[in-house]
Amino acid sequence: MIEAAQRLQTVEEYYFSKKLREVRLLQANGKPIINLGIGSPDLQPPQKVISTLCESLKDESANQYQSYQGLPELREAMVSFYKEQFQVFLSPATEVLPLMGSKEGIMHISMAFLNPGDQVLIPNPGYPTYASVTKLLGAELVLYDLTEEQNWMPDLELLEKQDLSKVKIMWVNYPNMPTGAKATEGFFIRLVAFAKKHQILIVNDNPYSFILNDAPRSLLSIPGAKDVCLEMNSLSKTFNMSGWRVGMVLGKSDYINHIIKVKSNMDSGMFYGIQKGAIEALKCSKLWFVSLNNVYEERRKLVWELADSLNCTYDKGAAGLFVWAKTPAFLKSEEFVDLLLKEHDIFIAPGTIFGSQGEGYVRFSLCASTEVIEEAISRIK
Structure with missing residues (x-):
């Protein structure tokens, strides 16, 4: 055996x-x-997304291997979406990487930055994959409590009383799953300052911004955030495309390049038709x-x-x-x-x-x- x-x-x-x-x-x-x-x-999903997928199957390159970084027009659509929805300006060539869903991104980001013994700040309650991936890589979980009394926000002052010298990554998720809590701009400003002070990479997992939320917000909209933050997003909830497996990670080019090193050794590019459909989804009014x-x-x-x-x-x-x-x-x-x-x-x-x-x-x-x-x-x- x-x-x-x-x-x-x-x-x-x-x-x-x-x-x-x-x-x-x-x-x-x-x-x-x-x-x-x-x-x-x-x-x-939007009907034009399905139609575009079907039509794309006629393209000569539809069944070939695709770029690990996605079609240039998909990256353009992703950064245009962030510009229009969040007023965040990014380079389509160097500051965005399409993913086959956010769960893939959690693994790739963790593999790109964590060594065995590094510590990771993980929300409690939070998405279970943050913890499981951390364990699989031999890094150490440091849970931080979210409570109803704190509006399901981390107590940064309490965290600063701990030894944070081994912390490499902090996972946050706003609008929050499972609680539905919405982060304020003030909290994001304090979070970026916290990350800079302690040299921690903050990763905001942000797939719920447009569901029953009148104030969509990106962590990357905060001045200086790109120095210490990444953000993941997904088409799963926003465009009813969960089975399509389309997500993205956005941030500083140096960080994206580290993730590409992992991703390019672990999978191939996203199916052409799905990329074409995703482009249409991101153009929705x-x-x-x-x-x-x-x-x-x-x-x-x-x-x-x-x-x-x-x-x-x-x-x-x-x-x-x-x-x-x-x-x-x-x-x-x-x-x-x-x-x-x-x-x-x-x-x-x-x-x-x-x-x-x-x-x-x-x-x-x-x-x-x-x-x-x-x-x-x-x-x-």
């Missing part, structure tokens, strides 16, 4: 990978499961965002009603694709989720999969039709 690498002992199978097997088994046995646990958009958010706003009101019927509390000012809600005081997160699945055939995500600070919270996804959410409400009532 060939033994697995020791690094695998530091991580477990992704929660949703395991839990969805259970959900599928229940469905196979005839259970009418309503899945409000996953943030996979059920809506269609503001009408796209308005129509998309009208759908999500209607769904969110229904999820609020569902949460109310379950005696959960939540913040109506939060952004993003989810509703982060506090469970009734007498129930822990996973107990609440299992009870809901057992008694009502409704699956939601427990807050604890995002860290210990998620205990006492659950996450509802907006990636289901109004009819499905109304059915969930009727089951509870």
Whole structure:
């Protein structure tokens, strides 16, 4: 028997990978499961994106290997998008790198900058991949707590009381997943100053800016941010293209070049047709965002009603694709989720999969039709 690498002992199978097997088994046995646990958009991408993909298949180069750095016109579209939406000015030649989704970016960035023994500041609660990738690379996790009392923002003054000499990377994620908290410009200014003082690379994971958020913001818009910051973004949520696997990392050319060294040794270029479709998506007018958010706003009101019927509390000012809600005081997160699945055939995500600070919270996804959410409400009532 060939033994697995020791690094695998530091991580477990992704929660949703395991839990969805259970959900599928229940469905196979005839259970009418309503899945409000996953943030996979059920809506269609813009029609012109699909049409462009189909048309691109006729191009002579459609089936050839593509550049590791993406088509020049894709990089142009990405920086134009950042200029129009965030007033951030970047070079398409040197300051943006297309990714096959943000999860790939987390690995590539970590491999480009971390040595075994380096420390990484990771939010609690936060996206589990930040921690798992850090462990796989032999770096050390340093969790920083996010709390409702602090509006789910890191306490930078408290962090500065720690020994930060070994910290190489700090992951932040605003608008935040899972909580939906929105960062202020003032917080981003303090964050950049913190990074410069302690020579820490801040990486902002920013895929939720345009979902139910009236003030999209980029960390790179802060003066001096490019010296110490990178930002990732994705087309998955903004344009309903999660299965297409299109993301990007943006920042200083020196940092991007380090990431290219990793990426070019680990995969090939993105499929040509997907790149052509992504270019069209990034050209969408503001009408796209308005129509998309009208759908999500209607769904969110229904999820609020569902949460109310379950005696959960939540913040109506939060952004993003989810509703982060506090469970009734007498129930822990996973107990609440299992009870809901057992008694009502409704699956939601427990807050604890995002860290210990998620205990006492659950996450509802907006990636289901109004009819499905109304059915969930009727089951509870």
